[in-house]
Amino acid sequence: MSVPLSAARFRHALTAEGLRIAEVAGWETHNRNSKGPWGPVHGVMVHHTGTSGADSTVQLCYDGRPDLPGPLCHGVITKDGTVHLVGCGRANHAGLGDGDVLRAVIAEKRLPPDNEADTDGNPHFYGFECENLGDGKDPWPPAQLAALEMAAAALCRAHGWTERSVIGHLEWQPGKVDPRGYTMDWLRERIGDRLK
Secondary structure, three states: OEOOOOHHHHHHHHHHOOOOEEEOOOHHHOOOHHHOOOOOEOEEEEEEOOOOOHHHHHHHHHHEEOOEEOOOOOEEEOOOOOEEEOOOOOOOOOOEEOHHHHHHHHHOOOOOOOOOOOEEOOOOEEEEEEOOOOOOOOOOOHHHHHHHHHHHHHHHHHHOOOHHHEEEHHHOOOOOOOOOOOOHHHHHHHHHHHHO
16 A cells, blocks of 8 residues: 655655656646545556657646546656656546456556446546557657656655556556557566666
8 A cells, every 4th residue: 555645755756767758837736536536546658649649648637528527647758758647636537447456566566457447546546648649650769769668666665666557557457558669567577677
C-alpha cells in the first residue's frame, strides 16, 4: 500500500530520472478527488490517446471530453519525449477493470486475463497518456518510448515497486487495446533494466 505522491514529489521523481517536463497551469490541484478517493496507489497504467498533435492532445487530457471530465491522466507524453503534467490526484483514466489484475499488481505477480470490470482503477493507478493514433501504424519515436520508460521507472523507484507494477490499459479493462504498437512485456523489461 502506498500513499500517493504530492505534486512536488511527483515532479521531483520525474525530473530526478532525467525527464523533460512541461507544466500545464494548475496541474498541481487539477483532479477528480471530489468523486472519490485518491489512493492507496499500487501502480502505473499506460495508455495511447488515439489523437495526433501535441498541443491539442495535452489540452484534451487536461480538459477531458463532454462525457468524461479531465484530467484524463497525470502526464501526457508527446512524440518528442516531453512529459506534460496535467493532473495530480484522482484522474479519469483507468475506469472499471479486473480486481484480480489489481491484486496481481499489488503482489507484483504475473497478470491474469482481464475478464471482469468490477473494480474502479482511478484511485489506484497513476496514468500516462501517450500521443499516438493507436492504429498500429502511427510510429512510436525512440524519444517518446524512452520518456515512457523513464516516467514509469521514476514512479516505481519513488514507491519501491518493481516493473510488475506497470500495466497497460488493455491488461486492466476488457475490450481495451491500448497501448498499441509495442508489448507491455517489452516495456516492463526495459523498466526492469532501468531500475537495476
